[in-house]
Amino acid sequence: MNSKQLISRSETLAAIGLFVLLGLELIFSELPYEWPPPNWVRSVMFLLFVGTMVLPPIGLCIGWIKSFPRWSYPYVAHVLFFSLYMMNVATPGFVFGRELWGWRAWIPLAVVVVISLLITQSLRPLRKFFTNIWEDWTLLTFGLFGSMPLLIAVSFDEVDMLYSLYFMVILTLLMVGTAFTYMQRPNQRERITVLLIGILLTITLTMAVPTIYWLNHGGTNIVLSVVAGIVVFFVVFSPALISLLPRSKRLI
Numbered sequence: 001m002n003s004k005q006l007i008s009r010s011e012t013l014a015a016i017g018l019f020v021l022l023g024l025e026l027i028f029s030e031l032p033y034e035w036p037p038p039n040w041v042r043s044v045m046f047l048l049f050v051g052t053m054v055l056p057p058i059g060l061c062i063g064w065i066k067s068f069p070r071w072s073y074p075y076v077a078h079v080l081f082f083s084l085y086m087m088n089v090a091t092p093g094f095v096f097g098r099e100l101w102g103w104r105a106w107i108p109l110a111v112v113v114v115i116s117l118l119i120t121q122s123l124r125p126l127r128k129f130f131t132n133i134w135e136d137w138t139l140l141t142f143g144l145f146g147s148m149p150l151l152i153a154v155s156f157d158e159v160d161m162l163y164s165l166y167f168m169v170i171l172t173l174l175m176v177g178t179a180f181t182y183m184q185r186p187n188q189r190e191r192i193t194v195l196l197i198g199i200l201l202t203i204t205l206t207m208a209v210p211t212i213y214w215l216n217h218g219g220t221n222i223v224l225s226v227v228a229g230i231v232v233f234f235v236v237f238s239p240a241l242i243s244l245l246p247r248s249k250r251l252i
Helices: 009-028 039-065 070-086 102-120 124-135 138-145 148-155 161-184 188-215 222-236 238-244
Strands: none
Touching: 009 039, 009 070, 009 148, 009 161, 039 070, 039 102, 039 124, 070 102, 070 138, 070 148, 070 161, 102 124, 124 138, 124 238, 138 161, 138 188, 138 222, 138 238, 148 161, 148 188, 161 188, 188 222, 222 238
16 A cells, blocks of 8 residues: 555545534433433434444445455454444343343354455455554554544543543544644654654543542542553554564565
8 A cells, every 4th residue: 555645535534424423412312311302312422322333344345345444444344343342241222131242242243254355355455454554553553543433531530521522522623633644644753753742632632530529529630641642652563673674674
C-alpha cells in the first residue's frame, strides 16, 4: 500500500463512520434518567445499540475483502476488544437474557472470518494486513485507536450521567476529528503528529475527567489513574517500535 496515495471520500467516511456510530452510542447512553426521552429517542438508542454490535463486524468484513485499506484498521481492533469485553457482559431484554455472552461474543468475528475467506478464497488479504503495517506502522496505532470508545465507556462507568454527557460529546468530536485528519494526511510524519495529538488528548480526558469526578465523590487513586493513562498511551504507540527494525523500504 502506498502511504502517500490519495484517500477517497468514501474511505474517509468509512473511517470516521465507526467513531460517529460509537460516539453517538456513548452520548445517548449518558442521557440522564431525569430526562425521560420521547419514544423516537428510545428508538434511536435501540438502533444505536444494535448498530454498535452489527455494523463494526460488517465494516471489518468489507475491509478484509478489500485487503485491509487504511480505514479498516480501527474496525479490526474494535471488533477484537469488543468481543473480549462482551464475554463478561449480559444484555437483558436483548439476547441471552441475563446470561453472560461468554464464548458467544466471538460469533460475529467467526462469521466475518468465514464469509471473508469464502469470498476471497485466499489468505492474501490477511497477509496484506501485516505487510501494510510493516510499511506504515501508524496503521496499527490508528487501529488501536478504534478501541478508544470502549475505553471511554469503561472509564466513565458509574460516573454521573449529566457530568459525563458533555465530555462524551467532546470526546466523540475529538475521535472523529482525529480519524478524519489522519485519513486526509498523505505524509506519514503528518499522520504521526495527528495520532500523537489526538490520542494524547483522548487518553488524557478519558483518565482525568472521571478521576476529578471521583475525587469529589468518595476519592480515588490519582497515581493509579496517571499510571494507567501512561501505560495505555505507550501501548497504543508501541507499533512505533516497528520503525526501529531493519527493513528494505522506509516510507516517509
